[in-house]
Amino acid sequence: MRIALFATCIVDAMYPATAKATVKILERLGHDVVFPEGQACCGQMHVNSGYLKEAVPVVANHVAAFDTADYDVAVAPSGSCVASVKHQHPMVARSCGDAALEARATAVGAKTYELSELLVDVLGVTDAGAQLGSYFPHRVTYHPSCHGMRLLRLGDRQSRLLRTVQGIDLADLPEADQCCGFGGTFSMKNADVSSAMLQDKAANVEATGAELCTGGDASCLMHIGGGLSRQGSSTTTLHLAEILASTMEEPASVTGEVRVSTGKALR
Amino acid sequence: MSAREDILSRIRSALQDSPEAPQIPREYRAASGMDADGLVDLLVDRLVDYKAQVAVVPAAEVPATIASLLEGARSYVVPEGLDGGWLAAMDDAGTGGSRRRVDSPAEPLSVADLDGTDAVVTGSAVAVAETGTIILDGSANQGRRAISLVPDHHICVVKAADIAGILPEALGRIDGTRPITMISGPSATSDIELQRVEGVHGPRRLDVIIAR
C-alpha cells in the first residue's frame, strides 16, 4: 500500500521522533510511505478557538496537499487531527460556501486514518510483538485522548496494540477517561481550570508507578508531560508510535527530556 | 400585537430556513415479552430496591393482608369506589369500621381530615415491572390524588394482571388526560450530600400488595 503520512504540525515541529517511528512501523509492514510536502496543519486550533475565517486557508492547504498526492490511505499519529480532518474540514468549507472544497475535504477525510485505526482495521495488526517486533520492557500507563475516544470511537485499539508489545508492563490509569485539561487554547484562556484538571491527571499517572505515560495524541502528551515535569516528577511521556516502533535491536529512548513545543503550534 | 401573536411570529421568523421535521425512529422496545411470573418477580425486586414493603398474595388473601398492615393505624381512608371485598377482614375484625374514613366526590374529606388520618388504601391502574412504578389514574378504586398523598402510610393493591413489563406498554393502557400519579417507591430525596433519604413530604411508608 502507498500510505501518505500526515505528520501534523506539532509532531513535525516538536516531536519528529514520533513521525519517524510512524514511518518505521509502516515500512516494517512492507508499505510505501510518502510525505506530501505541502502539508502543514489541520487547522483545529483555529476552528476550536472560533477563528473560522483564519482556519479556511489552513484547511484549504491541507486538502490541496492531500487530494493531489498519489496514495491509498493517509495516516496521522494524532486522534484530534484526524478528527478535525474528518469532521471539521467539510464544516469549515461549508461555512465559507465553498461546495467544491467541501467535496474534496470529505474525500480526503474518508481516506484519512488515525494510526491505531489504520494498523488494526486496515493493515490487520493484532499482535504488535509478533508482527512489528515491538519490544519495550518498561512499566507504562496509557491515557486515551478524548478525541480518539469520543470522536473517532477508537475503543480499545490503542490499548490492544500496547498490550501485545513484548516485555511491556501496562498499568491501568485510574480515571483514564477523564480529560487531561489541554483543550488547545483552553489551556491558556482557562489556565486555572486546565491546571486543576492536569493536576488530577498527573496524580493519577504518578499513582500507577509507571515510568512513562503513553497515548496517541502528541498534544495531550505534551500537556501531561509538561505538568509532570513542572511538578518535578521523573515520569515522562512517549507517543505510542514510538513504543510500537521500539525493538530489541533499536530500543526507543525513554530517558530523554520531555519534549514540548513553544506554544506556537498549540491545538 | 398581543404577546401570543408576537411570540408565534418570532418563532416563525426563526424558522425561516424551514427545517424538516424528521421521521421519528422508534426502534426502542415496545414490549418486554416477559411472562406473568417474571413480571411479578421483577416488580418485587424493583420495589424492594426503592425501600417499599411488598407482599405477593393470592387474591383471596388481600383482605387479611390489608388488615394486618393496618393493625397499628388509628384511622385510614379509602376511596368510595375501593373494591369492597378488600376490606372484608377489617369489617370482620369489628373494629375496622370505626377507624375507616370514606372519601367520595359527594363528601370529600378536608385536607385537615386527611392530615389527621394515619393510612390510605387504594387500588392502582397499572404497574411497570422494569422501573418499579405504580400508576394511579384517579379511577373509582384509587380516588382523588390528595387521599394517596397526605396520609403517611400508603397501602396500594396491584393486580398481577395489571403489571406491564416496560413503560411503553403501561402508558399504552391508560388515558393520559386523567389526573395521573406515577409512584416509584416512597418519597425520597438525595439533596444532602446525595445520601438518599426515604420519606420527605409524601407518604414515608409504601406497602404494595401484589394480588395474584
Add this chain to the structure above:
Amino acid sequence: MTTFLGMPALPAFGSGNLFAGESFPKAAHRELGNAQLRANLGHATHTIRDKRQAVVSELPDWEQLRDAGSAIKESVMARLPELLEEFEKNFTARGGVIHWARDAREANEIVAGLVRATGETEVVKVKSMATQEIGLNEYLEEQGIEAFETDLAELIVQLDHDKPSHILVPAIHKNRTEIRDIFLREMPGADPALTNDPPVLAMAAREHLRRKFLTAKVAVSGANFALADSGTLAVVESEGNGRMCLTLPETLITVMGIEKLLPTWQDLEVFMQLLPRSSTGERMNPYTSLWTGVTEGDGPQNVHLVLLDNGRSAALADEMGRSALHCIRCSACMNVCPVYERTGGHAYGSTYPGPIGAILSPLLTGIQAEENSSLPYASSLCGACYDACPVKINIPDILVHLRSVDVDSKRGTKKVPSQMDVGMKAASWALSSGKHLGLVEKGLPLGRLAAGRDKKIKKLPGIAGGWTQSRDIPAPPAQSFRDWWAKEHKSPAPSRDEKETQ
C-alpha cells in the same frame, strides 16, 4: 412545516438570571480556591455519574431511546408554532388558561397578577428552572407576595439567601454540617438539638413545610413536559413536595418555556425513560404528576399556564445552536463535565450552569450580553457531555460555533487586536503552507536557547503565560521531521554523522 411570509425580525433576547456578571475564568479562579466546594462537587458528580452509568447500561435499547428523543425534539422545533397552538387548544378546552410571556418581566407580571387576583400573599413553589430564570421569587417579594420553595435543596438555598449551583441538586455545594447550621440560623422553630444527619435534616424540612402545604391556596410550578395532542402537563420529582403543590391548593400557576412541548402522548414513553436515568441515576423518579387542565373534584380548579419565550425564539433562529433547546434539564452533562466538576455552578453566573449553560445562556441572551461570551470557552471540548446527553445535543460543536460567533462579533470593533487575534492571524499564515511552516520551524532552535541549560522553558510572556503557570516547555528538537524527511529522500545518501536528533 412552517411558511414564513414576513420580514425577518431581529432576535428578541432573554432577560432575568441568564447572565455571567464576570468572565468565566475570573469566576472560576475564585471558585477553584474553595477547597470544601471542590471536595463536595467531586464527591457529588462522581456519585451521580456512576449511578447514571449503572442504570443506563441496564437498558438494551438506550441508544434507540436517545435517537427517538433527539428526533422528537428536532421535530418539535421544526413544528413549534403549530404544536403550541394545538397544545393551547387542548389545554384550554379542559378548563386551563394560557398566558403568553415575551420575556422575564412579562412573565413575572402575569404571575403576580394571578396571585393578586386570588387575594393571597403567599405561594408554595415546586422547583422550577423557568421561574429561577425569570427571577420570580424576587419579583413576587417586591410585590409583597412571599414565595416558599418546597424542594429540600431549594429550601436550603433560599434560607441561606444563596444561589443554586446545580439544576438537579441545587445545594450540592453545601455539606450536611453547613445545612444544619443554615436550618438552625434561618428556620423558625428549628430544634436547637438538630444534628447533621441527613434523615434528621430531611424531617426538619418536612415539619417546617407541612403546615404550608396543608394551608396554601396558591402554588407555582414549572413543567418538565407538555403534550400537544392532549394538553397535558407533567412534573417529574422525588420528594412529594411537587404532588403537594400540584394537588392541594385551589390555584395552580405553571411557568414553562415554549420548547418543552412533546407532540404526542406516545412520546412520553421515550422521555420518561430518558429523564430519570440521566438525571438522578434512578430507574424511575419517585413521583411524576400529570394534569390536563382542570379535573372536577380533584386538584386545583383554577389552573393557569404561562408560556415563556425569553430568548428561546432567538436561540431557535440560530440554525447551529437551536438544538440546545432540546434540553430536558436532566443535568447529565454537568455531572460528567471535568470543568463543572471543579468550578461548580456559580462560576457560570446564569441559572443554567455546566456545558448546557455554556451554550444555552449565550443563545438566549445573545453573545454580546454581559460576560456571556466567555461561557463557550469554558470547555476543553472533551465531548463527555455529548455522550451523556439523553437527547444527543452536540454540545461541543455548538460551543465551537458560538466561539466563532463571538470572534466574528468582535471583528473590526476593537481599536487594538487582542494577543489571541494577532497570534491566530500569524498562525493562519504559518500553518496554511508547508513552506511557511518550514520557515517557522527554522526558528525553533531559538526555543532551545530560551530553554537554557536544563532544557526547560519555565515562563512565557502574554497569553502563553497561562501555559507556563503549571507546565514546563522543554526544548524543541534541533531538526523538524520535514527537514529530516527532505534530507533522507532527496540527498544522495545521508552521511554517518547525521545522527537522528530529537
